[in-house]
Amino acid sequence: MTRALVIGGSSEIGAAIGRELAALGFEVQLWGRDVPRLDWTVDSIQAAGGRATSAVVDVSDRAALRAAAEQALSGPRLGAVVWAAGLFDWAAADVAEPDTWDRLLDVNLAAAAVATRLLLPGLLAGAPSSLIYLGSAASRQAFAHNAAYVASKHGLAGLAGAVWLDVRDNGVKVSLIAPGLVAAGAGLRSPQGQADPRRLLQPADIAAAVRFVVTFPDRGCPTEIRLEPQAG
DSSP: OEEEEEETTTSHHHHHHHHHHHHTTOEEEEEESOHHHHHHHHHHHHHTTOEEEEEEOOTTOHHHHHHHHHHHHTSSEEEEEEEOOOOOOOBOTTTOOHHHHHHHHIIIIIHHHHHHHHHHHHHHHTOSEEEEEEOOGGGTSOOTTBHHHHHHHHHHHHHHHHHHHHHGGGTEEEEEEEESOBSSGGGGGSHHHHHOGGGSBOHHHHHHHHHHHHHSOTTOOOOEEEEOOSOO
8 A cells, every 4th residue: 555645635736636646546645724625535535436534734833744744654655745735925026915925935835845854754765756846837937926926936946856866866756747827726816717717727637747747657757847728
């Protein structure tokens, strides 16, 4: 039995990733803060014949993050970890709320780095395995009115690249999946999402990219996958 961990599993994208990994035969554990949505995803996976559990974890609470990581490492072999947690903020740089930016950078980047350090020993012990970070189009380009978000996603891209160099010889694939607008969360609040969410990427598309990384032959690693809606 091999476990896959989805951090940020109570989001629509995290739920889609959890279902995809369960369909691959993983025992899936979902971390998140929204209990009803976690329960719904676990129920949907189990109804489809998969195995899933959930845990309420606030990644900004380092003590809770450490305890959850210790629990995850004590179970079955850890074959995949997906970082899908994140916050978003629409605000021009001169009027943004500093406390909001502080929490955004903590959740989107600092917590990802801490979780990596806590969980990487399990992935190394369970190799071949996969560590996947959910980035953004903002991982490689800048956008107005969300400077802290852009900075956090640039940082996440750097984290992914550096971690891969550290573990590439030890059987752990490390990948950044960088989608454009997705019909979920902040994407639905964008002008394009409000106009026609069907023209955006769907959560299942991100899950398909995760499947691609996890099932890619172990002799190679898709280090970065950029996804954009096909329709302009």
